[in-house]
Amino acid sequence: MMKASKAQVSDSTDCSANNICIGSNEKTYNTASSPREDDIFGRVSFKKENFVASLHGCSEKYDAILCLSVSKWIHLNWGDDGLITLFVKIWRLLRPGGIFVLEPQPWSSYNRNRQVSKTATLNFNNIILRPHVFREILLDKIGFRSAEIVTDSLSGTVAGFNRPIIAFTK
Numbered sequence: 594m595m596k597a598s599k600a601q602v603s604d605s606t607d608c609s610a611n612n613i614c615i616g617s618n619e620k621t622y623n624t625a626s627s628p629r630e631d632d633i634f635g636r637v638s639f640k641k642e643n644f645v646a647s648l649h650g651c652s653e654k655y656d657a658i659l660c661l662s663v664s665k666w667i668h669l670n671w672g673d674d675g676l677i678t679l680f681v682k683i684w685r686l687l688r689p690g691g692i693f694v695l696e697p698q699p700w701s702s703y704n705r706n707r708q709v710s711k712t713a714t715l716n717f718n719n720i721i722l723r724p725h726v727f728r729e730i731l732l733d734k735i736g737f738r739s740a741e742i743v744t745d746s747l748s749g750t751v752a753g754f755n756r757p758i759i760a761f762t763k
C-alpha cells in the first residue's frame with residue numbers, strides 16, 4: 594500500500610525517495626513508512642530538474658509516479674521524442690506493480706499554449722502523438738499492463754483542470 598507525504602526542498606541529486614511527482618514544484622513523495630508529522634522532513638526530499646534530461650543512471654525504483662498537468666509542457670518543449678522519453682523513463686523508474694498516475698492535458702489545451710515560444714510552436718506543428726493516443730502508447734508500446742480511469746472529471750475544480758486521471762500499472 595502506498596503511503597505518501599509531502600516534504601522539504603532539497604538540492605540533492607540522488608534518488609532517495611520512494612515515490613516521485615513530476616512537475617508539482619518538484620515535490621517528491623516517500624513511501625517508506627506511514628508518515629508522522631514530526632518525521633516527515635527527515636524522510637522526504639525535493640528535487641528540481643528537467644525530467645526529460647535528468648535521472649540518467651538512477652537505480653532507485655518507485656511505487657508510484659504522478660504526472661498531473663505536466664505532459665503538455667514536456668510535449669510542447671520536447672516534441673514527440675520528449676513525450677516518449679517521459680513515458681519510457683517513468684516505466685523504468687517504477688517497480689513491477691508500480692502505478693503511473695497521469696492527468697494529460699487535452700489537445701485543445703495545447704492549442705492555447707502553442708505560441709509560448711518558438712520551440713513550442715515548432716513542436717506543436719510537428720506533434721503526431723496527440724493525447725487521445727497516450728493510453729494506447731502506454732499499454733501497447735511502453736509496456737504497462739493495465740489502465741484504470743481514476744476519475745472522468747473533477748467537478749468543482751478551477752477551469753481547465755476538470756480532466757480525466759488514469760492510473761497505469763506496470
Ligand SMILES: C[S@@+](CC[C@H](N)C(=O)[O-])C[C@H]1O[C@@H](n2cnc3c(N)ncnc32)[C@H](O)[C@@H]1O
Nearest residue numbers: 615616617618642643644645661662663666667
Ligand atoms: C500546470 S503545472 C502542474 C503542477 C502540478 N503537477 C499540479 O498538478 O498542480 C506544470 C508543471 O510541469 C512542470 N514541468 C514542465 N516541464 C517539465 C520538465 N521537463 N521536467 C519536470 N517538470 C516539468 C513545471 O515545472 C510545472 O510545475
